[in-house]
Amino acid sequence: MSIEINNLEHVYNPGSVFEHAALKGIDLSIPEHEVTAIIGQTGSGKSTLVQHLNGLLIPSAGTLDICGFHIQPLLKIKDVKELRRKVGLVFQFPEYQLFEETIEKDIAFGPKNFGTEEAEANELVKKVLPLVGLDESYLNRSPFELSGGQKRRVAIAGILVLQPEILVLDEPTAGLDPKGAKEMMSLFARLNKEQNITVLLVTHDMEHVMRYCQNVIVLDHGKVKHTSDVKTFFEHPEWMESIGINPPSLIRLKEMLIKAGFEIPTEAITTEALIASLKGQVKSHE
Numbered sequence: 001m002s003i004e005i006n007n008l009e010h011v012y013n014p015g016s017v018f019e020h021a022a023l024k025g026i027d028l029s030i031p032e033h034e035v036t037a038i039i040g041q042t043g044s045g046k047s048t049l050v051q052h053l054n055g056l057l058i059p060s061a062g063t064l065d066i067c068g069f070h071i072q073p074l075l076k077i078k079d080v081k082e083l084r085r086k087v088g089l090v091f092q093f094p095e096y097q098l099f100e101e102t103i104e105k106d107i108a109f110g111p112k113n114f115g116t117e118e119a120e121a122n123e124l125v126k127k128v129l130p131l132v133g134l135d136e137s138y139l140n141r142s143p144f145e146l147s148g149g150q151k152r153r154v155a156i157a158g159i160l161v162l163q164p165e166i167l168v169l170d171e172p173t174a175g176l177d178p179k180g181a182k183e184m185m186s187l188f189a190r191l192n193k194e195q196n197i198t199v200l201l202v203t204h205d206m207e208h209v210m211r212y213c214q215n216v217i218v219l220d221h222g223k224v225k226h227t228s229d230v231k232t233f234f235e236h237p238e239w240m241e242s243i244g245i246n247p248p249s250l251i252r253l254k255e256m257l258i259k260a261g262f263e264i265p266t267e268a269i270t271t272e273a274l275i276a277s278l279k280g281q282v283k284s285h286e
């Protein structure tokens with residue numbers, strides 16, 4: 001089942017002088033088991049939209065159908081508790097939410113909160129550590145003695161341990177160096193491929209869009225401006241320009257496509273030829 005969003009509106013501080021309509025009539029059908037990018041300028045509504053996917057925000061109007069839940073205005077938070085487990089939301093800088101004295105306790109916090117016995121929760125923690133590239137030697141260490149990238153892995157493990165069906169990532173590579181960012185994105189690509197997890201990625205990085213995503217949603221001033229597969233998106237540089245992103249030059253575009261696993265013939269020296277050469281090719285994953 002895809003994620004279906006119908007006529008979603010979100011108004012912050014309704015009825016006050018601070019009233020602000022952040023989402024206006026959003027209609028989307030987001031495919032399962034794929035990686036979809038959500039892009040748009042600052043303030044376009046990306047974070048507001050993704051916070052509806054796990055019931056952190058409830059719509060002012062409209063509906064969402066996700067993981068068997070029908071979300072509509074006035075829904076009670078207690079009715080969406082299980083949705084929070086099925087849809088893992090990773091905020092920007094998730095490492096700031098670590099607070100326990102050991103990594104084991106931090107990762108086990110979620111399952112225990114959902115009623116799992118301590119021993120079972122600790123078993124789940126051991127299983128999830130390798131998924132984020134950590135081993136059991138980390139269990140009794142304090143999260144605060146780790147590097148920024150490692151802390152972020154621990155925070156993500158704390159979400160993966162709940163075995164989510166959907167992973168929503170709000171700029172997950174913000175603040176990481178290029179190597180750390182690549183490792184983080186490879187982790188998500190692997191989770192999508194090996195565990196079949198649906199991934200939604202809020203990003204400003206067009207290289208990540210090209211390399212890791214199959215679909216693109218462009219938001220603008222609280223509305224959906226475009227939705228397409230990634231190939232169609234890169235065929236329309238004006239879509240990027242319209243949200244203030246400089247489209248990559250032909251040379252850069254070629255580099256990005258090759259890195260993303262496409263085979264590009266040397267004679268493709270115009271954007272049109274480049275795009276034509278992609279026809280029928282399936283992008284190879286990391």
Ligand SMILES: Nc1ncnc2c1ncn2[C@@H]1O[C@H](COP(=O)(O)OP(=O)(O)OP(=O)(O)O)[C@@H](O)[C@H]1O
Binds near residue numbers: 040046
């Ligand atoms: N808690 C809030 N109260 C009032 N207005 C808010 C609140 N959160 C966001 N907004 C406003 O809603 C609009 C959409 O914000 P949102 O954070 O969803 O955008 P965004 O596309 O995620 O931006 P960014 O790329 O900067 O994270 C903005 O105008 C923002 O100022």
